[in-house]
Amino acid sequence: MTLTLRQPSMLTGMDIPSATQPTPEPAIHVRGLEKSYKDLRVLRGVDLDVARGSIVALLGSNGAGKTTMVRILATLLRADAGTARVNSLDVATRAADVRASISLTGQFAAVDEILTGRENLVLIARLRHLKDPGGIADDLLARFSLTEAGGRRVGTYSGGMRRRLDIAMSLIGNPPVVFLDEPTTGLDPQARLEVWQAVRELAAGGTTVLLTTQYLDEAEQLADRIAILHEGRIVVDGTLGELRRLLPPATVEYVEKQPTLEDVFLTLVGAGTEQGQR
Amino acid sequence: MNRHFLGDTAALLGRSLRHIGRSPDTIVTTAIMPIAFMLLFVYVFGGAIETGADSYVNYLLPGILLITIASGISYTAYRLFLDIQGGIFERFQSMPIARSAVLWAHVLTSLVANLVSLVVVVGVALLIGFRTGMNVLGWLAVAGILVLFTLALTWLAVIPGLTATSVDGASAFSYPLILLPFVSSAFVPTGSMPGPVRAFAEHQPVTAIVDAIRHLFTRQPVGADLWVALAWCAGILVVAYLLAAVAYRRRIS
Numbered sequence: 001m002t003l004t005l006r007q008p009s010m011l012t013g014m015d016i017p018s019a020t021q022p023t024p025e026p027a028i029h030v031r032g033l034e035k036s037y038k039d040l041r042v043l044r045g046v047d048l049d050v051a052r053g054s055i056v057a058l059l060g061s062n063g064a065g066k067t068t069m070v071r072i073l074a075t076l077l078r079a080d081a082g083t084a085r086v087n088s089l090d091v092a093t094r095a096a097d098v099r100a101s102i103s104l105t106g107q108f109a110a111v112d113e114i115l116t117g118r119e120n121l122v123l124i125a126r127l128r129h130l131k132d133p134g135g136i137a138d139d140l141l142a143r144f145s146l147t148e149a150g151g152r153r154v155g156t157y158s159g160g161m162r163r164r165l166d167i168a169m170s171l172i173g174n175p176p177v178v179f180l181d182e183p184t185t186g187l188d189p190q191a192r193l194e195v196w197q198a199v200r201e202l203a204a205g206g207t208t209v210l211l212t213t214q215y216l217d218e219a220e221q222l223a224d225r226i227a228i229l230h231e232g233r234i235v236v237d238g239t240l241g242e243l244r245r246l247l248p249p250a251t252v253e254y255v256e257k258q259p260t261l262e263d264v265f266l267t268l269v270g271a272g273t274e275q276g277q278r
Numbered sequence: 279m280n281r282h283f284l285g286d287t288a289a290l291l292g293r294s295l296r297h298i299g300r301s302p303d304t305i306v307t308t309a310i311m312p313i314a315f316m317l318l319f320v321y322v323f324g325g326a327i328e329t330g331a332d333s334y335v336n337y338l339l340p341g342i343l344l345i346t347i348a349s350g351i352s353y354t355a356y357r358l359f360l361d362i363q364g365g366i367f368e369r370f371q372s373m374p375i376a377r378s379a380v381l382w383a384h385v386l387t388s389l390v391a392n393l394v395s396l397v398v399v400v401g402v403a404l405l406i407g408f409r410t411g412m413n414v415l416g417w418l419a420v421a422g423i424l425v426l427f428t429l430a431l432t433w434l435a436v437i438p439g440l441t442a443t444s445v446d447g448a449s450a451f452s453y454p455l456i457l458l459p460f461v462s463s464a465f466v467p468t469g470s471m472p473g474p475v476r477a478f479a480e481h482q483p484v485t486a487i488v489d490a491i492r493h494l495f496t497r498q499p500v501g502a503d504l505w506v507a508l509a510w511c512a513g514i515l516v517v518a519y520l521l522a523a524v525a526y527r528r529r530i531s
């Protein structure tokens with residue numbers, strides 16, 4: 001760990017104005033979102049905008065509330081207060097319409113182990129009421145290098161294959177907004193790269209992606225913008241470059257070194273505070 | 279009703295039926311215990327039980343059929359629980375589908391699986407001497423009662439499936455249901471039981487349903503038993519359905 005700067009107080013809560021705010025109505029628009037589980041105040045007023053067609057990483061330690069946030073946006077959970085709109089639709093009042101414009105890839109691969117990969121895809125295509133489910137399944141199998149494995153039961157797949165299938169299932173019907181909750185947690189490095197590639201292809205096709213992660217390098221690699229969720233709020237939100245500029249260039253004894261995202265993260269969050277929250 | 283209800287239910291039913299087709303042992307397991315009870319009672323205890331019926335297997339079969347259903351429906355709780363655990367339940371909930379289709383698919387799967395198990399059990403009963411002079415209408419009536427009973431118990435099974443916190447919890451609820459026929463007219467006439475036990479046995483649903491099916495089997499007039507049996511099934515069905523709907527709403531909100 002190369003944390004050389006210690007000026008956390010002035011940074012917390014700082015807002016970076018976005019240089020490029022393309023459309024008036026972002027794909028995801030969240031204001032003052034709050035959610036508690038009994039006494040545990042998980043979200044305490046989250047504000048977040050995700051521009052159409054961008055990849056935003058929601059970065060936070062284990063237990064920060066990333067899954068809670070995604071589940072609210074995916075209409076699986078009701079917020080206690082605040083508003084959230086996805087694709088200009090309020091998640092509380094237009095839940096059914098929101099569900100038609102999103103897909104969720106949960107923290108754990110939600111695939112049917114007893115069915116084959118192809119059957120999983122066909123099932124989802126049928127549930128999305130699309131024509132030619134078989135053709136859609138074959139296309140996706142090819143796109144995710146699963147054609148050979150397509151006829152095998154998912155129970156026999158490796159972790160990476162399962163995750164790829166999981167993401168392929170999420171793409172059926174081309175939902176304009178995709179949520180990926182910790183898409184690479186528990187994957188080996190090779191599988192991780194495969195998933196990253198899949199996410200990049202998604203965004204290249206114009207899909208808006210909100211992904212959560214605990215991995216700083218994942219956020220660095222994939223995201224156009226990074227939002228750090230800490231103690232129930234988005235403490236900072238910006239591009240990697242903007243986040244870096246939050247910390248003055250390190251004046252170390254020997255070499256001048258750009259602060260990494262890890263530096264920014266640890267400075268903002270405090271290296272020791274994430275314990276005991278899981 | 280959501281306009282996609284039928285299509286979504288059909289898609290999800292196809293999925294669950296594939297599960298069963300790929301692990302037919304669930305149907306065998308469902309049928310084995312009732313068949314074992316049937317053999318045990320017919321060949322070991324049966325000689326000592328005085329029922330007044332011409333053959334004990336004829337007397338016994340209705341109760342065995344109900345035990346088959348009671349053990350079969352625990353798989354509904356089990357499968358539903360696994361769907362929730364595995365996250366696929368949430369995936370379905372986050373999709374634009376008719377939301378009740380998820381439950382109906384499991385319920386209809388249970389119906390199909392239990393009917394197959396019942397056919398197996400009746401087949402074994404025929405092999406060991408079960409005979410009935412029932413006509414087609416009689417068979418349809420028996421099938422109707424069994425379908426209604428299966429639906430009622432399956433909706434009951436949906437509740438632990440949605441609320442359980444462990445696999446064992448999800449299936450354990452069916453044990454008392456399997457035992458219920460033993461304190462009924464299924465194995466011995468209630469007249470031989472001591473007072474309070476007899477009172478319970480004569481007023482619990484299994485006795486009414488068993489008596490109704492038995493009268494159909496022996497081509498006697500079914501009379502009030504049939505209506506009491508149907509009322510029990512319908513009552514359990516409605517209450518279980520409403521409770522399951524509440525559990526479902528809790529689970530998805």
Ligand SMILES: Nc1ncnc2c1ncn2[C@@H]1O[C@H](COP(=O)(O)OP(=O)(O)O)[C@@H](O)[C@H]1O
Nearest residue numbers: 037042061062063064065066067068069277278
């Ligand atoms: N259903 C729940 N009931 C009670 N507490 C919960 C529930 N879900 C999550 N939590 C708690 O809320 C906090 C945030 O959880 P979560 O959103 O899963 O965080 P993350 O995904 O960032 O790891 C954690 O402390 C977790 O234990």
Ligand SMILES: [Mg+2]
Nearest residue numbers: 066067107182
């Ligand atoms: Mg999480």
